[in-house]
Amino acid sequence: MSDYHASQGTRHESFVRPYMITAGRTVGHAGDIPIETLVVGRLSNEGLSPDYAAVIDLCTTPLSVAEIAVYIQQPIGVARVLVADLTASSHVEQHGTAASEGAAIVRRLLDGIRSL
């Protein structure tokens, strides 16, 4: 992934404004997607517009919505809308977050971080 980090420094300004990419939508039901939600591609990006295809290309391994936003150089709100659309069309799948898993996940974090 280091190539993405390297590209961060050379961010180019796009002529395309965020609201153009999302056809004017800002949050919609995408607001339900926490920024740490892991997203993974399920279908090929064939036939998708470049903005959507870029998300699929990134998500060969699970990647958070926040990271997707960084790598497509858009605000998080835009990444959310794209992920919501791609989820609706089954191109990507969203994985769960720890919020609903309670003590078990906290113990797992404790064990994992202690052993680091």
Added chain:
Amino acid sequence: MAFAHSEAPAQRPVSAKIVVSGGFGVGKTTLVGSVSEIKPLRTEVAMTSAGLAVDDASKVSSKTTTTVAMDFGKLTVDTGLMLYLFGTPGQDRFGFMWEDVVQGALGAIVLVDTRRLDDCYAAVDFFESRGLPFVVACNHFDGGTLHDLEEIRSALDVPADIPIFMTDAREPRKVRDALLELLEHILTKIEPTTVMAPAPPPPPSSVAPSEPSFDPWRADQAVPTPSP
């Protein structure tokens, strides 16, 4: 492009989120970077609701849309468990973004510069009001005055059950310890009765506890009624 359709059906990946908050320049990004396996990434979050939760009218911005930068990093805890650390600006006018960042967070570290305690009041207030478990980590700056931790507790009006400790945001082992402090604290909030001692082995399923205690977090039980 082709995708491997999960040949290795390990457990489904899951992500967790911890918030690192504090005043400008206190070392949030340094702290995140100390344990993150990626160089902290900067993303921008647009905010459209100025004035939310602002109690000082002089600070209300006339702007209704603004963009703030937020740095974050991540840490692979075990196969399939990713921990994200989000550094949030501490200024109260960023309350709207906090909602977004805090949604679903397990807990928060309030990073304090002991020379500028004022900078973290907003964070402490916000997490208290949201009921989000948090700890207070005092970043040890070279040349900074070392307050007594209990003095800091009283200055910030932080309850006695909330851990306050010294840390060094530049030092990965110290940051790791801060994360462990927070996680232990979160456990006490989730399971107040079982965290101090190792959990006893579960009783045989045929033996019901003689007097099941009322758990206010469970819906599937009768609410104890006060005796007449």
